[in-house]
Every structure is written in C-alpha cells, then in structure tokens.
Amino acid sequence: MPEITRPDYVLVKVRGTGVCGSDLHSWKVPRPESVGRISGHEVAGDIVAVGDEVTNVKPGDRVGVDTVIGCGKCYWCRVGQYHICPQRSAIRGRTFAQGFSEYVVGPADHVYKIPDHVGYGEAAIMDVYGTSVHAINRTNTHMGQTVVIFGAGPIGLSLLDLVNITGANGIIVDIIDNPLEFAEKTIGAYETINSTKVDPVERVMELTDGRGADKVFECVGGGASPMILKQAVEMVRRKGMVSQIGAMRAGASLTVDWRKLHWGEIDLVPVSGFYHWENDPEFKIVTDLLIKGKLHATEMITHRFPLEKINEAFETAANKKETNSIKVVIEQ
16 A cells, blocks of 8 residues: 655545556557556545645545646646646656556645545546546637537547537547447537548538538547548638647657648647646536536446456457447446
C-alpha cells in the first residue's frame, strides 16, 4: 500500500477505473520502460486516510479523482496551466494515475466528493468527459452551431453529450455502425455518418447548405488523424474552427488545404487534457453534471469487470467491432 508522504496528500482505495485507448497502446507491446509500471488514469474510489493539512475530504468519503497533476513549480503550473506541465506524465504516473491497483495516493485538491447515487465506474470516466468539457470551453462551442465530431469512441460520444448540453447540433462520423446507433438513439445526435458508406464532406456540406460546419473535432487519433484533418478542413466553414483531440502519431505529416485555412481564417485548436475554466476546475464541472443526471455516463459503460479479469477487460476494449464495447471499466 502506498504511503502518504506529504501533508496535502490523500490515500484512496480504488473502486472504479476506466480502460482508456491509451492504456491499450502499451498492452502486449514489448517496452522495457513499461515493465513493472502500473497504469490506469481514470479513477474513482474511497478516501482511506488523509494528510495533516487536508480539510476538503475525510476517510470514508466517496470521490472521483482528477489524475492530471503538474509539478506545481514550473511556469505553466504557476499560472494555473498544470495540464501542460512538462513533468505531468511522470508525476501523474507516480501518484493517482495507477488505477489498475488497489490503492493510489496524491494531492487532496484533485479529488471531488460524489454522493451515494453516483457509481464508481461513472465517476471514473469523468476523466473522459473532462477532456470533452475542455474542448467545449476552448473552442467556445455554443447554441445554434453545427458541430462535426470524427470518432464515436468514448471521447467523441462524451463530446457529443456535452455538445447537446450547449444547444449546438452534433453530427458524428465513424466507420462502425454500432456506436453510431448509440449516438443517435441514446445520446441524440443531430445526424450520424458512416464514412465507409457516405462521403462525410459532401454530407456535411449538404446539411449546412454549402456553408460548412462551424466546428470540427478530430477524436480518432493515431494513423487516421492526417486523413481526417484533411477532411475536417474541407468541411469547415470560413472563420470556422478545427480542433485536434485524438493523439496523433509522432512524426505525422499533414497535407491539408492551407490556402483555405489562410484565406478563410480558420483556426486550428489542439486540445490536451483539462484544467480549469474561469472559476471552476473542469473536472468539477463534469462531476457536477454527472451528479445532477445530465450525462449518459451509465449508458456509455457497456462492460464491467473485476480487477482479476483485467486481461479480459482489455480484450473487450481492444476488439470493439466484435464485442460492441463503448466504455469498459474495472470495478473493485
């Protein structure tokens, strides 16, 4: 069991951990640097013990955990932008982002109390929703806009959930029918597009009377990003915005219509993690929405496994075409 080494730290008994696509990247992959390392950055649980300076929570409290933690000393942390701290990955990996274990330890100001009616699995996947609320805030997505989302995975679907809350019209694009049906029937997409059957650029232009979408979000990442970003630029309107959320492969090159970007004054907006917006942490914003029943978090979780079946959980998440999984969680 990890120890509380700082007076502002808390010890959490892990009760729920989401399986993220990034967790699968180091699964069954021979990486010496990953040997012996515990992953899992979507976490919820119970407070077991607190440091001497902790006042916001006490032992026995149920909490959702924000695992995006900076060093607290660099320029970006000092101005409140801890989500882009150069040491973020290393620090979170030594603290709360070890959710596929029994206990985690980290700073008390990164845990948020949840009531009894909120499930641990649902609270754990607020990390996914946190990235999406940051995307909404960073792009100023609002009522009346036409928004296209590439990728009907957990990030894309959580973003669609929040797009609906803003009053914008969310169009979601994927290559698999099952998550598109979920987007339409459960979350309430304005339109769904299977890009293996319909040209997404042509369809979006039809839906917008030739003007183009106000905002386009790329939520797929990996090797698909360059092609999707090309399509995103083609379908976005002049003075519109293209946002990259999916993690692109290192060294990826882009071939897009740079003249349209230039002459149309189209903004390219990367989104990475979450921190705070105005007076509130973005993790608190989505936790409050969850508590009030405004999100489709329960419906998003299609599979739940105990920790001892973690390999089965990873197999289920990795083979979503066969399993029809959307979000997989480990519950203890």
